[in-house]
């Protein structure tokens with residue numbers, strides 16, 4: 565049974581790869597829209613990617629990471645937990661540093677916190693004030709001009725993900741205009757749109773932006789293959805459904821962003 569599943573997954577990987585090759589050939593190289601984002605302020609841009617658990621960076625944000633790095637934008641990865649829900653925190657911390665190396669961010673630009681009130685837990689929302697308090701120091705010390713994170717649904721509905729934008733907003737409200745970074749949230753898709761896999765590159769156009777400030781970034785075949793390699797670093801997480809995820813999840817292929825302007 566396990567062998568059959570593995571075999572099916574491998575066949576699926578091949579099909580998805582073929583599909584993405586064909587689609588990319590048809591639709592040309594990625595034209596990452598994030599380059600048009602009116603990032604406030606002066607160069608050099610320094611972006612903070614705010615995640616909840618090791619592997620979020622690959623599973624949800626890789627198309628954007630590649631695009632930012634290709635534009636020589638410094639990316640700092642701040643992961644608020646070690647992902648210790650199953651007691652694998654230290655292993656996962658290590659997997660994340662390998663993944664950051666593969667993605668091109670570099671382990672040296674990764675920070676992983678292990679705060680008692682920000683623990684990996686599928687039934688806990690994290691408090692915005694605590695998130696804001698741990699964000700302040702990295703935002704100031706790295707001179708961050710933009711924070712990228714989940715939106716208030718958090719893609720999968722995981723309350724740890726969903727807590728992040730409110731925490732970031734809380735911080736920004738408490739910063740003076742001149743130091744305040746802009747904040748972008750990754751748009752959560754409906755269940756149907758979430759699993760369009762490589763087709764997302766095509767269907768991207770069928771789900772037009774509904775909010776004024778919105779941007780999208782698409783992967784390429786080479787980038788997609790690199791993201792598979794980064795996902796492979798998260799060895800402790802490679803259960804069978806993650807193979808399906810990397811094939812069919814829209815977020816491995818396209819990221820759509822909204823700028824968070826509310827109440828700032």
Ligand SMILES: *[C@@H]1O[C@H](CO)[C@@H](O)[C@H](O)[C@H]1NC(C)=O
Pocket residue numbers: 634635636
């Ligand atoms: C990024 O930096 C490298 C090395 O400094 C340079 O060769 C490359 O042209 C730069 N790319 C962009 C898009 O600015």
Ligand SMILES: *[C@@H]1O[C@H](CO)[C@@H](O)[C@H](O)[C@H]1NC(C)=O
Pocket residue numbers: 649683684685686687688
């Ligand atoms: C997650 O939080 C719930 C509710 O506070 C708690 O009962 C549970 O023990 C926590 N799980 C872990 C793994 O810490």
Ligand SMILES: *[C@@H]1O[C@H](CO)[C@@H](O)[C@H](O)[C@H]1NC(C)=O
Pocket residue numbers: 693696734738
């Ligand atoms: C705002 O920042 C100040 C110092 O920078 C801090 O003392 C205060 O607790 C912060 N307030 C909130 C709501 O985070």
